[in-house]
Amino acid sequence: MLQTHAPRSLKTPVGKSTLAITDITAEASRLDAFDDHERVWHGRDEKRGLNAIVAIHDTTLGPGLGGTRVWPHETFEAALTDVLRLSRGMTFKSAVAGMDFGGGKALIIADPKTDKTPALLEAYAEMLAALEGQFFTGEDVGFTVADADFLRARTPNVTGTTVGGSGNPSPVTAHGVFLGLKAALKHRGVGRLDGVHVAVQGLGSVGWTLCEKLHAEGARLTVADIDAARTRKAGETFGAEPVATDAILAVPAQVFAPCALGGVLSATSIPSLGARIVAGAANNQLARHEDARLLMQRGVLYAPDYVINAGGLINVAAELAPGGYDREATMAKVAEIPETLRDIFERAEAQDRPTNDIAAEIAYERINAARKRH
Numbered sequence: 001m002l003q004t005h006a007p008r009s010l011k012t013p014v015g016k017s018t019l020a021i022t023d024i025t026a027e028a029s030r031l032d033a034f035d036d037h038e039r040v041w042h043g044r045d046e047k048r049g050l051n052a053i054v055a056i057h058d059t060t061l062g063p064g065l066g067g068t069r070v071w072p073h074e075t076f077e078a079a080l081t082d083v084l085r086l087s088r089g090m091t092f093k094s095a096v097a098g099m100d101f102g103g104g105k106a107l108i109i110a111d112p113k114t115d116k117t118p119a120l121l122e123a124y125a126e127m128l129a130a131l132e133g134q135f136f137t138g139e140d141v142g143f144t145v146a147d148a149d150f151l152r153a154r155t156p157n158v159t160g161t162t163v164g165g166s167g168n169p170s171p172v173t174a175h176g177v178f179l180g181l182k183a184a185l186k187h188r189g190v191g192r193l194d195g196v197h198v199a200v201q202g203l204g205s206v207g208w209t210l211c212e213k214l215h216a217e218g219a220r221l222t223v224a225d226i227d228a229a230r231t232r233k234a235g236e237t238f239g240a241e242p243v244a245t246d247a248i249l250a251v252p253a254q255v256f257a258p259c260a261l262g263g264v265l266s267a268t269s270i271p272s273l274g275a276r277i278v279a280g281a282a283n284n285q286l287a288r289h290e291d292a293r294l295l296m297q298r299g300v301l302y303a304p305d306y307v308i309n310a311g312g313l314i315n316v317a318a319e320l321a322p323g324g325y326d327r328e329a330t331m332a333k334v335a336e337i338p339e340t341l342r343d344i345f346e347r348a349e350a351q352d353r354p355t356n357d358i359a360a361e362i363a364y365e366r367i368n369a370a371r372k373r374h
């Protein structure tokens with residue numbers, strides 16, 4: 001029988017907790033994004049303002065590991081779809097990066113700017129503790145290192161903390177994306193960044209650091225962010241040209257680097273894509289898995305998101321290793337990202353298949369081998 005790390009039941013919260021955790025796996029299974037998740041939990045605490053979902057996709061390789069996103073989705077179904085897609089992506093990300101972790105992700109439905117109170121985080125810490133170490137989490141959009149530190153003081157299931165941990169994974173993610181972007185350019189015969197035009201969407205933790213690295217090696221940048229102050233600052237700092245958020249995709253750059261939210265590459269948007277390489281940090285860049293074929297038909301080299309953005313995962317996973325965090329070993333592992341991408345690009349070309357099909361195949365090879373061993 002398949003060994004699973006996903007909890008079937010929960011530790012009962014002690015004392016008079018106002019937190020209620022329910023198993024919503026059956027409800028989630030009705031959505032297209034479900035894809036055989038092992039378990040989906042809903043944590044609700046009206047008094048403390050918590051409305052959270054923890055999705056555990058596949059734990060064949062180890063316990064679920066994935067960030068916590070804080071985002072004010074308009075409907076519960078939209079939030080559930082988002083977290084299911086992200087959680088599934090984590091399974092592939094861990095598998096391709098050679099980590100002994102499974103896929104999981106959490107989503108707190110809230111506005112990170114106004115709703116993330118200590119009471120809400122307290123309730124969320126209780127929810128994580130109830131999962132009894134079967135799910136480990138850390139930073140994501142709307143969830144900061146300070147939030148991770150706050151949780152770490154209350155539950156051990158948190159990584160990427162500053163207290164004895166590896167800290168913010170974003171610079172490591174950005175480094176991996178930078179190396180991967182260069183590998184994609186090299187595959188297309190461009191050996192240096194000097195003068196290469198890159199369109200960066202999203203100037204947050206990862207996007208900004210990526211711009212720093214690209215600028216340092218002479219790349220020409222065009223940037224967009226919903227936060228006008230960030231694009232202005234990128235203009236001042238990197239000489240980047242700011243464009244409207246709905247114009248970045250069509251910029252005739254050599255590389256498009258999506259570093260905001262997911263779903264930017266779709267049947268509607270791909271025909272207007274200006275670049276012939278997509279290499280960026282955002283999770284779930286494709287609206288649908290099949291859209292990678294549209295990219296291929298357009299002659300676009302796509303660096304699969306969960307391969308190129310694995311640096312952060314590698315970094316936080318290292319923190320959970322038996323010997324503790326080892327920076328050198330972590331960066332050596334991140335330096336394997338371009339090699340993995342090269343292999344994917346070559347196999348995709350040789351077999352005339354989309355790059356994300358090849359990446360998924362690599363992930364399944366590893367997961368299926370582990371299933372056979374169990």
Ligand code: NAI
Pocket residue numbers: 139140141142169170171173201202203204205206207224225226227230245259260261262281282283309310312313
């Ligand atoms: P962040 O929240 O720091 O930055 C996101 C940026 O995108 C913000 O500046 C935001 O204003 C901007 N943005 C949002 N919607 C936009 C739009 N429609 N057009 C242009 N800009 C928009 O997030 P972070 O940490 O930089 O992550 C970026 C992406 O990379 C996310 O998809 C995240 O899931 C993914 N990722 C991040 C990792 C990390 O270590 N931080 C690891 C792996 C993936």
